Amino acid sequence: MSEAQLDTVTKAGATPQAPQPFAEFGMKDDEYARVREILGRRPTSAELAIYSVMWSEHCSYKSSKVHLRQFGEKAPESDTLLVGMGENAGVVDVGDGRAVTFKIESHNHPSYVEPHQGAATGVGGIVRDILTMGARPVAVMDALRFGPADAPDTRRVLPGVVSGISFYGNCLGLPNIGGEIGFGAGYSGNPLVNALCVGVMKHDDIKLAQAPGPGNKVVLFGSTTGPDGIGGASVLASATFDDESQAKRPSVQVGDPFMEKLLIECSLELFEQDLVVGIQDLGAAGVSCATTELAAGGTGGMRVELDRVPLRDSRLTPEEILMSESQERMMAIVSPERLDAFMAVCAKWDILATVIGEVTDVTPEEAERGGRLVMTWHGETVVDMPPRTASDEGPVYERPYARPEEQDALQANDAARLERPATDAELREQVLRVLGSPGIADPSWVTGQYDRYVLGNTVLAAPHDGGMIRIGDGGDRGVALATDGNGRYTRLDPYVGTQLAYAEAYRNVAATGARPLAVTNCLNFGSPEDPAVMWQFAESTRGLADACQQLGTPVTGGNVSFYNQTGTTAINPTPVIGVLGVIDDVNERLTSAFGHDADGAKIFLLGETREELGGSAWADVVHGHLGGLPPRVDLAAEAALGEVLADAAGYGVLTAAHDLSDGGLVTALAESCLRGGVGCTVDLSGDPFVGLFSESAARAVVAVRPDAENAFTELCRRHGVPAAEIGTIGGTALAVRHPDGGFDIDLTALRTTYESTLPAVFDEE
Template sequence: MSEAPHLDTVATAETTPDTPLPYAELGMAGDEYARVRAILGRRPTSAELAIYSVMWSEHCSYKSSKVHLRQFGEKAPDSDALLVGMGENAGVVDVGDGYAVTFKIESHNHPSYVEPHQGAATGVGGIVRDILTMGARPVAVMDALRFGPVDAPDTRRVLPGVVSGISFYGNCLGLPNIGGELGFAPGYAANPLVNALCVGVMRHDDITLAQAPGPGNKVVLFGATTGPDGIGGASVLASASFDDESQAKRPSVQVGDPFLEKLLVECSLELFREGLVVGIQDLGAAGVSCSTTELAAAGTGGMRIELDRVPLRDSRLTPEEILMSESQERMMAIVEPGRLDAFMATCERWNVLATEIGEVTEVTAEEEKRGGRLVMSWHGETIVDMPPRTASDEGPVYERPYTRPVDQDALHEDDPARLPRPETDDELRAQLLRVLASPGVCDPRWVTEQYDHYVRGNTVLATPDDGGMVRLSDDTTRGIALATDGNGRYTRLDPYTGTQAGYAEAFRNVAATGARPLAVTDCLNFGSPEDPGVMWQFAESTRGLADACEVLGTPVTGGNVSFYNQTGETAIHPTPVIGVLGVIDDVTTRLRSAFGHGLDGARLYLLGETRAELGGSAWADVVHGHLGGHPPRVDLTAEASLAEVLATAAEEGLATMAHDLSDGGLAAALAESALRGGVGCEVRLEDPFTELFSESTARAVVAARPGAETALTGLCSRHDVPFTTLGTVGGSSLVVRHASGGFAVTLDELREAHAAKLPAVFGDDG
């Protein structure tokens, strides 16, 4: 927003009703601007327009998605574990023994395309602060990444920068990165997905909320100074697709300082311990606009801010720019007057700048009816006088039209059953290696080795195991497991079933560690909501997730919607990324996904039913470049039964390893387990092609503890989980036998295929 020639005060706005304001440049529609005028009873000041434009942006207000997201609450299963649900910075669940866990996943897609390193780094910083504001100590992060074709110039620019940003910020904060995903497809070219998850741990009594209670309490801004970085980011970058026109409007991306964020984390935790905070909010998207309106709206509804007291990194910033700045590492706290000195002293000890910028105010009954009152001044002049709830909670809600795309039937009719299959063992062997070497299945260590998985010392499982797992604290064996999953190919074929398949995979990955799934967070990445076909995908996807969570008893605790992931008319595959959190009583009983040298001779079982399901499969994509048919059928009852078997098998010591089946099917699972443990296996199959490459859901490979085979299969029978004896662990090859022959692939050959792709493209050094 350009600086007005004179300060635009409320008094000026009342006497100059026809002064034009650049609402369209800030992403606001004409009818939205008219509504702001109706709310205020006059034209807005330029500062008020700044607030409404960012708070009513797609990114902040969820105006196109609210009508569909409501079903996460309407269909929410009864859960004794849920302590704080949707609506706060992050959800909180009870995990036993007086501990609570908060977790959330969010996107930083568009900024990461503009400036990959800083875009990804500040995505990590923002989600860490969301967890911190709940009163928790952040203990781990994860990331779910999607890029264009692996060897495309755009990918070679974006991916290394994104990975360096994530690793730099997380490693500097001292947070282990315990897992995530890495995927590639043409639709993500120029539209990478950078979804960051953080999890934090606290005691029940430590929960804090984003609210401003108590007239007379002080409003304190602490952390970094405010600069021009990220101005307009929420309303422009995350609320519009990339085209020639939007390229010119890209504002600067936020710049992160993880060392300051580390001080901010420790300072905030001490403030919480000392009871010096009654409400808190981080300054992420929409900055001061968001924190003031949301804190006021969730408290008494009254707040007075002296905007010129905000510490600046650039003294030339206008009030509008201060309100829209998304400078990082900033927090806003509500502090009782009698504790203000102690608050400031704690910040000083941590070398964190803190400034009182206002106070919570009383509101009259009439003001309360209008949504409270937020007043801001600039050098003594009133530039904002508005009801805060109208910006934070009462923005526009659109029921966007949605229509099933016309090509959906053609996609379904293009069944992969028509594709030529390998006719010889040599062809089958070659296709196994080809799938294993493909970018979406191959070894991601070029990426993950840049992350520290074990800092803090409580990591139990991390990449490449099925899920990440951390111990809650040094004095307990109780732990939590996390996994993120999503499959854009499945969701493109059928958004309802495809979303459930992604959720089921994350649910299954958590169970494969030995933990019991408990709660869900989601990051819903889609194209433009103004496209009826995209909105149909979104509507079906959210319906699928809500229905699945209702059946399996895992409430959605919060998350993020990312729209406008498209360039011009080309949208990404609909990509809902689902994060599932589970609890394990004793982390020493966890299951790894590697065969391991101690498992020689252990009997291998395939749990679950394999059907000829190749729609959206890695085999169809890699070998034939094909996308068509239907995704694998999702049987949620079967998923629940399998999860119970896996968790019980871990608890009772009946299994020594488990690995879920997903991308690449049994072929990828056997190869990955062999490579992770450095030990091969020999299996016997009836229909080797279907059994190796089908991606039927609700399946896992499990190695029985020697002597526990009968107990393990009996457990499966009691829970109606089909099981098949595959073979045994051992040797230095993956050996596949069948009635008319077979083949073998040495571990060295598997490793060469699996590990070579990313280093060949991006260099040998991660």
């Protein structure tokens, strides 16, 4: 390599004291010092750009790695896991030579700054992660959290987020089959926008992020590179928000779902013709991420000419090209003999494709240092670095963590001491208050903006417990998915609260008749520099790893989102857990609706009900209270309940099933009645308040076919699941009876309360 080509790097070596804006790039003093140690000189501006984004919290997991390792160390043995953590998404065998890949990720901070584009590009990014594995994306879901529904900030953010998700997903033609939405004061200024995508493939379709084979070409294809999103997700998600956060609008990416649709079809044809040997999408950190990760995953050598990157703005500098997070872009490694065929497919789909470099061989010495990535700009070398040091060998912090001093007082503030309804009239009024609260009320104002049935394979979607889709080739095999999280529970006890989130998602999948198989997660927390937050995170990851180990569902991948706080005020820790299950025949699925065809069917309550009100919807809605302990976890009971529900679906003995979680039994009964348009009468023994509002876990309410009651109770006995007959389907009201009286709520009044909350707040928006 000539001296002229090395000019920029040579200058960096000859001017060691030249000031560099590493702090403005989010890099700490010791991190900058380590870069200099790796390179043996100060970095060039382009190298500084690469290290700053690749070592950001969002890309490197530098504060969470030491805890995330548990998911691998405690991983249960699995015959179905084909690709685990470390790739763009996990892949699970679902039988008959078919596989599914699924993952959930956050786009929280960009969605606060620019709600529509932030949420839209969150969907686009997770879809490309699934595509990059070699799969056809077939459905999306989302888990959302906002501040109080009537707060000005929520009225700005929520409609934009929903429109962004709807716009992007609907334009792609992907059904949105479910998710969840919650509200709480802690999410004001820190909304959570977590997007999940699932894709379908055959076993031999799996693609990996690697660049093997010296001489192979590096091809950038898709949209051109512009100034939008420079430092976007990698920077916005790696710092605490403040009053000037909306000034960061230029850092939010801009999405084009129509281009993404073309990119999907083009990529799938490239895969079908076996024209790529490695593939990576350009998401957070853009070209920096794609080049370093592909090089590190292959031979360790790559040469790139940044001049060849197609630009929307010719004024972009190498640093800006490397940091741009312009959407709808992919990078492929293509053998020279297949390059013409690759380009022909891209031309067919009107996708711009450009060779920007090639894979190179490395010497043993270079390989030992992590390979060699060289980038040029106008004939000068602006990058000469070991790619693995950026992609795999970033800083790893063992952040100090400590149980916060106020935790004992918080747990001692028991919700059992709160004032309870003294009469049936008060009990009825509090039932309606809980059912009409924003976090429990009908979410149709949101979900109605999504296309749930496009592609024709949706079997279940919102408002049911989980989403379910057929997985192709005209068969009846399907997968079910659910996401769940409860920040109140996790605030009270991060270990138990995370297990409860996992258990609820597991239970929701089982309530569709599917058998839970694998887990993804999106872990949303405050600043990792706060020891109290890191204690929450450490306990949460330990809880999830232990639970997955016990129930045999491996963690396939996910996302960590830190710095979800304004100033020193962090959100309640909110791990969102996604569970995927398999059902052999989607025609045997269960819904949560009490239908007219089930008139006279008996209602059974499965599981044990205890007086457990800590972190409950009742305590939150009626008293604005958070304190005490969350419900206890019994994972063996969750597994047994899951077996009962899956077996019962296969045997055809149930007409409906609905898990019990937020709001307790009364919420589940009201939702099942409203979804089927028929009432029910239940007789409760003991304290009706506890019976209606307790949030004990490992419970479900089911409707049993009249001719199958004995078979069902025997099934429950065989699995050791308590089953109590509590009522009958029929009538036009939700009727509650107990030893000292009771009350009725006409379905019309119930529907008015349940369905009017969100439209009343957001319709004018």
